[in-house]
Amino acid sequence: MKNRLEEIRRAKGIRQEELAKELEVSRQTIGSLENGRYNPSIVLAFKIARYFDMKIEEIFLYEE
Amino acid sequence: MRGNKLIYTAAMIAGIILICVSLIFFGDEESKILSGISIGIGAGLFGMSVAMLSINAIDNKKPELKKQNEIELSDERNIMIRDKAKARASDITKPFFILLLMLTILAEAPLWLTCVAIGVFLLREIIEFFLIFKYNKKM
Known part of the structure; x- marks a missing residue:
């Protein structure tokens, strides 16, 4: 699944470490999410969306 | 603590x-x-x-x-990595365990040793099926 996490994070001027700390996940998880190597659980996807005050589908792009 | x-x-x-x-x-x-x-x-x-x-x-x-x-x-990704690695390691070592079991027979090791090895192997299989059944009901 593709996502706009890196783009959104950079636009907000937040470092990976800061985002990881806020979401209580490892920095590697943020890196893997941004690279598209890892798809988050629905819980983490909600946490990310709430953190940026956005909808999940605005961050994570589902393509068939 | x-x-x-x-x-x-x-x-x-x-x-x-x-x-x-x-x-x-x-x-x-x-x-x-x-x-x-x-x-x-x-x-x-x-x-x-x-x-x-x-x-x-x-x-x-x-x-x-x-x-x-x-x-x-x-961390959910770390948990997934750990679980996957453990499962893969278990799958990879399974044939070696069977080989070890056969070796105890070929080397004419004491019968109790072969029986214990078979017991451990069966226990592993039973646990695997039990966990599949458990997680099937849970998820």
């Missing part, structure tokens, strides 16, 4: 006692296997306890490091 400290201290003392007992009482040739097992378990208990007590001590001195370790431990 305090409870853990007590458990690890008790395990460390148990490990030392096991090593001492095996060195003092199982010195002769007849009890060589028993001595080896005692030393092995004792050393394992001692090593694990010392490691856990040291980790606890460091965690208490550096709360931020403790928090980071907790995050690393509960």
